[in-house]
Amino acid sequence: MVEVVLEKVSRKFGGFVAVDDVDLAVRRGEFVTLLGASGCGKTTTLRMVAGLERATSGRISIDGEIVEDAERNIHAPAERRRLGMVFQSYAIWPHMSVFGNVAYPLQIRRRPKAEIATKVAAALRLVEMDRFVDRPATALSGGQQQRVAIARALVFEPTVLLLDEPLSNLDARLRAQTGDEFRALQKRLNIATLYVTHDQSEAMALSDRVVVMHGGRALQIGPPEDLYRRPASAAVASFFGAPNLLAARVTACQRDGDCFRLSLDGETWSGGGCAARDFAVGEPALAIVRPENIRWGDAPSGAAVWKGEVQASVFRGATRSLHIATASGLLRVEAPALASFAVGAQTQFWTGEEGVWVVPPDHASGS
Ligand SMILES: Nc1ncnc2c1ncn2[C@@H]1O[C@H](COP(=O)(O)OP(=O)(O)O)[C@@H](O)[C@H]1O
Ligand SMILES: [Mg+2]
Known part of the structure; x- marks a missing residue:
């Protein structure tokens, strides 16, 4: 069952296109993140899904009902859409108790007292905050305050939950913990969730699918692992970590199941790779090589090999980040922390076909 559908949705501010032709469907129980x-x-x-902003073209449906259609001038107001919202700026009200915060949306709609008590208790139980019901909001940690904000969003029993950078005010440790709690809660409620963040690791850890956005456009939509391992372009690849992008030319290309196996000639190297689309022999391409997929020492035959000098070696605890000066330019390598590399040492680095993902050069991919 699809809960939220965006069809060719755009928003212009004057001549400026802030959202450009976005298509997206969020299914029941699915956690989808807009990343950019x-x-x-x-x-x-x-905000267009919420009804707080109008689309200048396109159509939005929630739970099978069209709530926004720019061409037919349909615009259901926010309060008529069954949505729960949590925004970064929507801090909870400090002068109220936990109960007061969660009850507020029902009180202003003059719901009966008994109904309010039942619904608030149920919403607080969902986020495991029921034992704090009488606490003043200021006597809660940042993570607990966010859970109260979520309870307030859930008190209407929405079919869709919208969250805009809800963790960005928390410190790193709490952000990870609260994110995990969100994810568990969202799975328990089985509620369609549209989440916004600029943090790629948060997006990967929480989401069933991620929408990579750039300049108002959805560049690619897919499960985190697909976006990481099979990006459609260098732009998408560069959202996740800092991959090596190496110019190359295709010397052979053959379909193999749902992907293509290629032979590549780089500036000073050659080797195999995989791609999602067909390439012509002689066509220019970009080889994406993740730093953590690069090995060193003796290379098996057929591997892409780079010789170079270790220019920098940064110990990061779990890993060691290396900068290698090669004839093809700088190569970033992520090695296990225990491996030792002396700055100035000459070493050979390599990766097999499985470590090379091939996309069209940037100008050809249109991004
Ligand atoms: N009300 C507005 N009037 C004019 N420009 C706006 C308005 N709201 C947003 N924008 C512009 O639209 C673009 C997208 O904004 P926004 O959706 O807030 O981006 P994000 O949430 O990804 O940071 C930005 O360039 C922003 O300045
Ligand atoms: Mg924003």
């Missing part, structure tokens, strides 16, 4: 740098149109997209 500041200003790429995430909040505007969420």
